[in-house]
Amino acid sequence: MPYIILGTIISALILRYFWPSIVYRKSAGQSHKNLNEDDYYINSKTEGGKNFNTRLLLKQTILFLVFWIFPLVLFYLLSKDFTFWKGLILFFTQTALFTIGGSYTVLPYVAQFSVSKFNWLSKSQMVDGFALAETTPGPLIIVVCYVGFMAGFNHFGGSLLMGTAGLLATTFYTFLPSFLFIFIGGPILERTRGSNVISDVLGFVTTAVVGVILNLTFYLGKDVLFPQGLMLNKIDLMALLWIAVSLFLIFKLRLNIVYLILISMLYGLFQYYFI
Known part of the structure; x- marks a missing residue:
């Protein structure tokens, strides 16, 4: 990584x-008119790295x-x-x-x-x-x-x-x-503060971080769905079912993630004792 x-x-x-035209550039300076009093105070006190x-x-x-x-x-x-x-x-x-x-x-x-x-x-x-x-x-x-x-x-x-x-x-x-x-x-x-170069670079880093997070999804998903090895005939159907149910509850019903975790625990206990 x-x-x-x-x-x-x-x-x-x-x-x-x-190719600067394909890079999204944030404004280096933000007008004081767009800042509330607290933001203006903080920025004015730290502007230019005076505490360095x-x-x-x-x-x-x-x-x-x-x-x-x-x-x-x-x-x-x-x-x-x-x-x-x-x-x-x-x-x-x-x-x-x-x-x-x-x-x-x-x-x-x-x-x-x-x-x-x-x-x-x-x-x-x-x-x-x-x-x-x-x-x-x-x-x-x-x-x-x-x-x-x-x-x-x-x-x-x-x-x-x-x-x-x-x-x-x-x-x-x-x-x-x-x-x-x-x-x-x-x-x-x-x-x-206010550097266009830093802002542009961090924008690219953010996209890379999204990809790394997706990598975690594949890492966990592979071992959950295929606990005995990456073979289609060894797929855990109960885990696949709960992945589908979880996606439905999150994206369709907007279920709070805390409740989803609790329900998943109950589902796991049910699977362990009765299936």
């Missing part, structure tokens, strides 16, 4: 340079590196399998730094690598993690915490302690870069 986003940015810049401070930026970066390195050193000193922990830490740091678009774009990337490359958990366990996240309070991104737990749990022979350590490490290294973006990236972002 990082390569897709990078390619999208490069493509947007090339298209904008050679190079020395503060350097201090924050060093502090971020200290926070990042400290748990890694502890794992090196205390763990007998540092290779596993180093791989987990580097992967989730990379995931947090280089994925764009929210949980629905991050999770296909996490699922692909954790299942297919690292073998931290099975496909069915990954799908169970999605279901668990959808049926419990909190944002969908908490699936990565589940992945971290299962990685430690499976790698160390069913150890709850190592699973818990994996959960904590994954949570820490997934959300730590967010603070880097907020405190360091915020002032830098203010300097780009």
